[in-house]
Amino acid sequence: MTQLMEEKNVHLSNFHRFEKEANGDGATMPWLDELRKAGMARFDLVGFPAAKDENWRHTQLAPIVRTKFALAENDVNDAVLDAIKDFGFDREAISELVFVNGHYNAQLSKLGKLPRGVVVNSLAKALETEGDRIQKQLGRTADINANPFVALNSGFIRDGAYVFFPRGATLDQPIHLLFVDTGGDTPVISHPRILIVAEDNSEFALVTSFVGAGGQHFSNVVTEVVTGSDCRVDYTTLQHETPESFHVSTLQVKLGRASNFVSQAATLGGRVTRNDLNCVLAGEGAEATLNGLVIIGGEQHCDNHTLLDHASPNCPSHELYKHVLSGKSSGVFRGKILVRQIAQKTNSKQTSKSLLLSDDAYMNSQPALEIYADDVKCTHGSTVGPVDEDMMFYFRTRGVGKQQARDLLTYAFAADITRRIKIEPVRRRLEDFMATRAGLPQDLRITDLGAANEQHRT
Amino acid sequence: MALLEIKNLHARVAAPGGREILKGVDLTIDTGEVHAIMGKNGSGKSTLCQVLAGREAYEVTEGSVIYDGKDLLSLSAEERAREGIFLAFQYPVEIPGVSTDYFLKAAVNEVRKHRGEKELDAMQFLKLFKERRELLEIDNTFTRRAVNEGFSGGEKKRNEVFQMAVMNPRLGLLDETDSGLDIDALKTVAAGINKLHQQDAERAVLIVTHYQRLLNYVVPDFVHVMMDGRIVKSGGKELAIELEEKGYDWVEREVAQNV
Numbered sequence: 001m002t003q004l005m006e007e008k009n010v011h012l013s014n015f016h017r018f019e020k021e022a023n024g025d026g027a028t029m030p031w032l033d034e035l036r037k038a039g040m041a042r043f044d045l046v047g048f049p050a051a052k053d054e055n056w057r058h059t060q061l062a063p064i065v066r067t068k069f070a071l072a073e074n075d076v077n078d079a080v081l082d083a084i085k086d087f088g089f090d091r092e093a094i095s096e097l098v099f100v101n102g103h104y105n106a107q108l109s110k111l112g113k114l115p116r117g118v119v120v121n122s123l124a125k126a127l128e129t130e131g132d133r134i135q136k137q138l139g140r141t142a143d144i145n146a147n148p149f150v151a152l153n154s155g156f157i158r159d160g161a162y163v164f165f166p167r168g169a170t171l172d173q174p175i176h177l178l179f180v181d182t183g184g185d186t187p188v189i190s191h192p193r194i195l196i197v198a199e200d201n202s203e204f205a206l207v208t209s210f211v212g213a214g215g216q217h218f219s220n221v222v223t224e225v226v227t228g229s230d231c232r233v234d235y236t237t238l239q240h241e242t243p244e245s246f247h248v249s250t251l252q253v254k255l256g257r258a259s260n261f262v263s264q265a266a267t268l269g270g271r272v273t274r275n276d277l278n279c280v281l282a283g284e285g286a287e288a289t290l291n292g293l294v295i296i297g298g299e300q301h302c303d304n305h306t307l308l309d310h311a312s313p314n315c316p317s318h319e320l321y322k323h324v325l326s327g328k329s330s331g332v333f334r335g336k337i338l339v340r341q342i343a344q345k346t347n348s349k350q351t352s353k354s355l356l357l358s359d360d361a362y363m364n365s366q367p368a369l370e371i372y373a374d375d376v377k378c379t380h381g382s383t384v385g386p387v388d389e390d391m392m393f394y395f396r397t398r399g400v401g402k403q404q405a406r407d408l409l410t411y412a413f414a415a416d417i418t419r420r421i422k423i424e425p426v427r428r429r430l431e432d433f434m435a436t437r438a439g440l441p442q443d444l445r446i447t448d449l450g451a452a453n454e455q456h457r458t
Numbered sequence: 459m460a461l462l463e464i465k466n467l468h469a470r471v472a473a474p475g476g477r478e479i480l481k482g483v484d485l486t487i488d489t490g491e492v493h494a495i496m497g498k499n500g501s502g503k504s505t506l507c508q509v510l511a512g513r514e515a516y517e518v519t520e521g522s523v524i525y526d527g528k529d530l531l532s533l534s535a536e537e538r539a540r541e542g543i544f545l546a547f548q549y550p551v552e553i554p555g556v557s558t559d560y561f562l563k564a565a566v567n568e569v570r571k572h573r574g575e576k577e578l579d580a581m582q583f584l585k586l587f588k589e590r591r592e593l594l595e596i597d598n599t600f601t602r603r604a605v606n607e608g609f610s611g612g613e614k615k616r617n618e619v620f621q622m623a624v625m626n627p628r629l630g631l632l633d634e635t636d637s638g639l640d641i642d643a644l645k646t647v648a649a650g651i652n653k654l655h656q657q658d659a660e661r662a663v664l665i666v667t668h669y670q671r672l673l674n675y676v677v678p679d680f681v682h683v684m685m686d687g688r689i690v691k692s693g694g695k696e697l698a699i700e701l702e703e704k705g706y707d708w709v710e711r712e713v714a715q716n717v
Contacts, residue, residue: 391551391553393514393535394547394551394553394605395561395565396512396535396536397511397535397536397538397539397544397545397547398539398561398564398568398621398625399536399539399540399568399569399572399625400536400564402536404568408556409553411555412553412555412556413555416554416555
């Protein structure tokens with residue numbers, strides 16, 4: 001018990017420091033002060049998830065719980081600048097917000113020329129100018145009761161991003177939120193908060209990148225996405241933190257009538273990663289596509305929990321998660337499809353496929369269906385295994401050696417996800433990562449491997 | 459000189475207590491020849507092809523296979539392919555995410571590297587593919603698609619023959635390439651096999667089939683009957699016709715009498 005106290009105390013004392021440094025913004029925005037205090041109180045009450053907690057038992061939280069993290073400072077060093085150069089989209093993004101250890105950095109960011117009424121800004125800045133509008137949404141979709149990490153994040157709400165699309169606004173280039181994390185001498189923690197509000201009939205693509213620039217960092221991210229009717233939102237996430245780092249993210253999505261939401265989530269980095277993606281299909285005819293790609297090795301662990309909450313009739317949803325595990329890495333996929341009684345004519349398909357490249361890699365894949373409506377179509381499938389022997393033999397009978405065959409098949413397995421990613425810089429980065437990892441030529445792109453079968457399939 | 463010389467080949471499923479499937483196969487194939495192996499299901503025809511291609515799911519327990527003067531059984535599957543052995547699969551494997559184009563480029567260049575030849579570039583491949591398609595008189599739609607993915611049975615078999623045409627092997631092993639083909643597809647496939655075979659006297663083909671149908675179009679020099687893991691009878695092309703008319707029972711009786 002005393003140990004538990006101590007584990008929480010690190011964060012409670014961080015909170016007191018944070019409150020002092022918040023320059024009294026809580027005084028001008030009592031609602032924000034309340035939200036933070038409520039978050040901290042909730043975290044103080046429940047603490048970190050217990051080892052036996054059904055939702056968390058497959059993820060080794062011990063290193064996160066035990067580490068004494070200090071709040072991360074805005075520490076711009078050469079490694080950070082290199083990471084920005086490396087991961088930045090440059091002209092391929094209309095606006096690019098750069099966060100260093102969770103702190104917005106205006107000098108390194110590009111706000112870009114946005115259509116009238118569209119807001120893309122740091123949350124801290126936006127709170128100064130449009131606190132009222134933010135108040136109506138912040139913490140509503142991602143409730144502090146969702147899980148202890150959301151509660152903890154809520155205690156530290158200050159920086160992050162705020163994105164607002166008024167009715168009918170569209171963008172044809174993506175927005176990029178680039179979080180560069182660096183640990184320094186001691187482990188540090190940041191609590192980025194992202195709020196995305198899309199009014200009726202708006203359309204845009206947004207990318208969040210979380211990249212490591214050395215050291216041990218814990219990102220505890222919470223993102224809320226709320227859409228009106230007929231919105232089209234493409235949301236891509238790339239996580240490439242350092243192999244010592246921790247990454248816990250909660251993405252809460254609420255979709256209005258006939259809105260279309262696509263999530264593409266790639267995890268390459270992190271010692272321990274846990275992603276919760278909860279998508280509520282709240283309006284009739286809303287459609288969600290959740291795709292995920294995890295490529296990890298060594299001692300890395302990645303846990304993806306998704307929930308497709310069908311709360312309205314006539315909603316299609318599609319989910320495809322692929323894990324490529326090598327070394328002693330481990331993966332978890334828990335995909336739940338909840339079809340509420342009202343959600344008749346739900347059409348949901350979930351697939352989880354995992355490739356184990358070593359005997360020591362481990363995958364735990366659990367689909368779960370919970371259906372209360374009677375006129376629905378739900379399917380799910382899960383496969384876990386090494387590279388297919390028949391495919392290997394087929395390659396070999398054509399003169400291609402074992403290793404090359406295995407590399408190509410691994411690439412093709414993952415490319416099945418990357419080729420669905422519309423954001424060119426992310427797709428390129430993932431393909432290069434995959435090719436480098438397998439020792440394949442850098443120019444081996446999806447166009448070489450299977451672009452044609454895209455046409456064929458659709 | 460014999461291109462392939464199989465002596466007393468025994469093979470079993472490579473698992474503890476694995477069943478013996480090949481129980482002493484003897485077969486010699488010379489360059490320029492077309493051989494056909496016929497037999498009922500489960501007689502070991504497909505296993506023979508797989509063993510020759512180097513499938514590790516089978517373990518050779520006895521016997522020898524000399525291919526082009528080399529000990530074939532000491533070579534890996536990929537080495538055999540590079541040495542000019544090609545297996546057209548009975549059930550071609552689907553490989554999502556890898557286009558037939560890319561697959562064949564990788565394959566051809568592996569063979570060329572092995573022979574100490576320069577690898578072909580993209581333009582040279584285009585030319586090679588076009589030339590081979592024209593030779594076989596097939597359309598060019600499937601090379602841009604993922605290998606065999608979503609192909610009909612006939613398309614898969616045509617793709618096997620197309621791959622064989624591109625790889626240009628010395629010994630083609632055709633494992634029931636005729637099964638599941640309609641008559642037009644069968645003619646296309648047969649014409650392709652004939653053209654490939656006739657263009658070079660240094661080659662040989664081994665066809666495994668249930669039926670005499672394909673052999674109307676690809677005329678074999680020798681026909682062998684396989685039964686319970688052995689070749690029990692050999693003859694000319696007329697043997698295939700006899701088998702088609704009378705079935706296999708008379709061969710079984712003949713074998714029983716000889717024992």
